[in-house]
Amino acid sequence: MDGRGLNRSAVAVLLSIGVMVGAYGVARCLVPDTTPARLALMLPGHGAVAIGPYLQRADAGHGARMVEQICGGCHAFRAGADDVAGPNLFGVVGRPVASVSGYAYSDALHHAGSGRVWTEQALSDWLSGPDRFAPGTRMSLNGLSDPALRADIIVYLRTLRQPQD
Ligand code: HEC
Incomplete structure (x- = not known):
């Protein structure tokens, strides 16, 4: 894998982490805390x-x-x-x-x-x-x-x- 390939996979990993965190945040807002x-x-x-x-x-x-x-x-x-x-x-x-x-x-x-x-x-x-x-x-x-x-x-x-x- 050359440098650009590495960069791309790093970006992909970061993006998916971002999506996961974002989805968690959205879910927390949408699903009420039912105590x-x-x-x-x-x-x-x-x-x-x-x-x-x-x-x-x-x-x-x-x-x-x-x-x-x-x-x-x-x-x-x-x-x-x-x-x-x-x-x-x-x-x-x-x-x-x-x-x-x-x-x-x-x-x-x-x-x-x-x-x-x-x-x-x-x-x-x-x-x-x-x-x-x-x-x-x-x-x-x-x-x-x-x-x-x-x-x-x-x-x-x-x-x-x-x-x-
Ligand atoms: C800001 C002051 C204040 C705070 C804070 C307060 N009280 Fe009182 N309490 C009073 C007063 C004044 C009376 C008398 C009320 C009256 O004669 O109308 C009273 C009356 C009472 C009575 C009736 C007692 C009797 O002899 O009939 C109880 C039970 C009571 N308080 C419990 C509590 C509890 C438990 C807390 C905390 C969760 C609390 N109070 C917090 C001022 C306070």
């Missing part, structure tokens, strides 16, 4: 995704890190710690809504939560859209749209209880 977890949330309704199945594969360790990042600025999580902007969340799973004595809840949360307990499902609904759960609430959080993330957070919150409970 089902998020689609469920776009369904009409009250965002009430059943959290049970997500809890079974939830990761409390990840929940703990996320809680520190997302909620830590406004909530305390240790028994007996003072309320911050929001009420202390130690033992929140299973406790009546808006029931930390001495914390001044909004009328919105009192109203929406009257007679209700923070079950795992109620927490999931709340975290997916606080303002939808209790319109006018003072908890200014946009809402966590990913049910897997909410489940991770809830299983972590579940660990925050006295040992004898």
Whole structure:
């Protein structure tokens, strides 16, 4: 093979690599990424995704890190710690809504939560859209749209209880 032949095959190789990369790029644009977890949330309704199945594969360790990042600025999580902007969340799973004595809840949360307990499902609904759960609430959080993330957070919150409970 002379020099020109070599050059031609080099060009051919480069061209085919280019075509492959290009085709991959085009395919990635054309074929949507179908992650089902998020689609469920776009369904009409009250965002009430059943959290049970997500809890079974939830990761409390990840929940703990996320809680520190997302909620830590406004909530305390240790028994007996003072309320911050929001009420202390130690033992929140299973406790009546808006029931930390001495914390001044909004009328919105009192109203929406009257007679209700923070079950795992109620927490999931709340975290997916606080303002939808209790319109006018003072908890200014946009809402966590990913049910897997909410489940991770809830299983972590579940660990925050006295040992004898
Ligand atoms: C910007 C501050 C802020 C952030 C961030 C925040 N919260 Fe809150 N949270 C509040 C406030 C304020 C209230 C009281 C709401 C009211 O009275 O309307 C509250 C109330 C709550 C309640 C009701 C507690 C009860 O005693 O009834 C729960 C549960 C809760 N937050 C969980 C969370 C979790 C979990 C996160 C993180 C994913 C979070 N919050 C992030 C400020 C915040």
